[in-house]
Amino acid sequence: MQYFTPDMECASPEKMRALQSERLVKTVRHAYDSVPLYREIMGKHGVAPDDIRSVDDLRKLPFLCKDDLREAYPYKLLAVPRSEVVRIQSTSGTTGKRVVAFYTQSDIDKWDECCARAIVAAGGDKDDVVHVCYGYGLFTGGPGLNGGSHMLGSMTLPMSSGNTDRQIQFMCDLGSTILCCTPSYAAYLAESIIAKGMRDKISLKAGIFGAEAWSEEMRREIESMLGIRAYDIYGLTEITGPGVSFECSEQTGMHVNEDYFIPEIIDPDTGEPLPEGSRGELVFTTIAKEAFPLLRYRTRDICVLSRKPCSCGRTLIKMSKLMGRTDDMLIIRGVNVFPSQIETVLLQEGYSPNYLIVVDRINHTDTFEIQVELTPEMFSDTVKQISRREKNLVAAMRSMLGISPKVSLVAPRAIARSEGKAVRVIDKRKI
Amino acid sequence: MTIDQLSIFVENKPGQLLEITEMLGNAGIDLRALSIGDTAEFGVLRLIVSDASKAFATLRDAGFAVSLTQVLAVSLTDTPGSLGRTLRVLAGANINIEYLYAFVTRKSGGAYAVFRVENNDAAAAVLEKNGIASVGLDELV
Structure with missing residues (x-):
């Protein structure tokens, strides 16, 4: 045929x-x-x-x-x-x-x-x-x-x-x-x-x-x-x-x-x-x-x-x-992801809207990491509490995006500020 | 009696601890005790220092995620089994320990354990009832 x-x-x-x-x-x-x-x-x-x-x-x-x-x-x-x-x-x-x-x-x-x-x-x-x-x-x-x-x-x-x-x-x-x-x-x-x-x-x-x-x-x-x-x-x-x-x-x-x-x-x-x-x-x-x-x-x-x-x-x-x-749409593991969606979740969950998306392709599979700044107010002294925050944020991202990112919490102001258009996405994939 | 402890969020990358300790050193702040809780991704640095509020302000102004927590410190006799006695008292009262670290002081040569529990007053009371007194910052020299 x-x-x-x-x-x-x-x-x-x-x-x-x-x-x-x-x-x-x-x-x-x-x-x-x-x-x-x-x-x-x-x-x-x-x-x-x-x-x-x-x-x-x-x-x-x-x-x-x-x-x-x-x-x-x-x-x-x-x-x-x-x-x-x-x-x-x-x-x-x-x-x-x-x-x-x-x-x-x-x-x-x-x-x-x-x-x-x-x-x-x-x-x-x-x-x-x-x-x-x-x-x-x-x-x-x-x-x-x-x-x-x-x-x-x-x-x-x-x-x-x-x-x-x-x-x-x-x-x-x-x-x-x-x-x-x-x-x-x-x-x-x-x-x-x-x-x-x-x-x-x-x-x-x-x-x-x-x-x-x-x-x-x-x-x-x-x-x-x-x-x-x-x-x-x-x-x-x-x-x-x-x-x-x-x-x-x-x-x-x-x-x-x-x-x-x-x-x-x-x-x-x-x-x-x-x-x-x-x-x-x-x-x-x-x-x-x-x-x-x-x-x-x-x-x-x-x-x-x-x-x-x-x-x-x-x-x-x-x-x-x-x-x-x-x-600015990204396609990660076949799923459409807009940085604006990530921003929405961060604001809903009380995080600062300073974030960095890092996408790569390792062994043919897309990796998807979101670096998020911890605010001084949400930090306490226990590892447990921060890990729980990370987990909750992954769940909120998953429900919004349909795929799970790896969330990495970083120190306040750790993500570089830019004077012009903010760099929100680093896509290392070579397609 | 409780002691102010500084907790600082540190990313898992080279130079983080150096930056913090140098900053405190330059501000004339003396470290009394230090411990780190860590995961693969990040750590929480816990410090007992000579001037907690000054250290807090210094680090906060430098942009660190830092918090002040009240912890209990108790004096231990530097003999085998001594920490166990304290732990048995807390366990007997069903008090959960979030974390603890122990150290020996320079001048007095005494041993101390710092506890982080949910309810400091309850823990201090049950320790005192069993003849274990919590100590203040002055003693940790």
Whole structure:
């Protein structure tokens, strides 16, 4: 099996453009008619649904950003009656407010299809055993690849994350052939497999690794450790989850599922769309979603789009690996972390907002440390009391961020003050 | 009778103790006793000094996390089993010791133990009832 949906994945540019135009017009009309907030935003921007007649008119629409989505929490961007919604997914919380995305059954089916395309592009078909150790739950990683594998008809192992011994045992006993997880967990699994001397017992042939940035060096390392081909996959909860774009056999970028999502590259400062091949901020418009249509959503991810013909035969536009972000968001072990979230927790817990985040990647796993200044008032004479404070702060951070940092309490004023913009993050990872 | 003890938060890095002791030395403050409680990440330096309030102000003004705690000091006879007798009294009264350190003084040659307990008055009372008197700073010379 070469393609899951060849008519879409290999459509002529003219056909794809016509389809996109038709779907865009419909989506704009649907959003405008169903969501008061869209009427307000578009009204303010002086644009009406009738102004949007084709993909060329896309740039007339205003942008949406993450703050708009947080403001809309929980229901203000829902575009169907609640009775039509069958699922929600959510991003990790930021400053107390999460982004919740809604799905109708048809939205789920399309998302599953996107992931099925990714699995097929990685060489999968119904005879494969797809081992999913992305997290399940509100996080889109597990449900997305799980759904794609189901739709393809592959035997799906809904392993979720953690419990490495059990992952390896199932991998060996059930003959997993395609591994889906974060690249850092893939590397960790690979090391564990080798350390246990189980390299000969596994049947993996490919991996689909996403939710965090990874380098070509890391790809080669995972590939050689596990004896597989490692493919990148991209997505975000706001747009649908993993499968917005996926890598093919050429491994030189990710094909965007353009029949469902229109990508644009803009200048992050001016908002002007940039020509193909320019580096800039990635913006998506969903053109087939019912429950949660998003028009020109700014991802804050920086990359390049390219229509250069691909040896795999797909005509879908390709996006490069991510080259950075336009905001201060960090992705640590696959989880989105904003320094502002950390600041919120510190203030809630009575600490000074002087802190330093130190992120590194050691043995392919992200390390995450927060150095926090103790205030003179919170210090007493016992080690026990300070250790308890540290522990409480880790718990508060975990509940806000979804992952546990190592908290290091330091002396008051130990963290360097800066006269200009404070340095809050030291990211030592080489990606 | 209780004694003022200084506790100072110290990061686990070279030069921290030096900086503190030099600062106190320059301020003309004499160290009587010193102990450190530590974890892998940080330590708590505990000091009994000649002038606790001056030392406190000096360190606080220098930006250290420092606190003053009332602790109990008792005189021990420098003989085997002597600390045990004191501990048995406290254990008998169900008094938990957060930490303690012991030292011998220069002039009198006496041995002393410094206790940190939850309730100083209760501990002092039960010690006194058993003939163990708590001592003041003057004696620790």
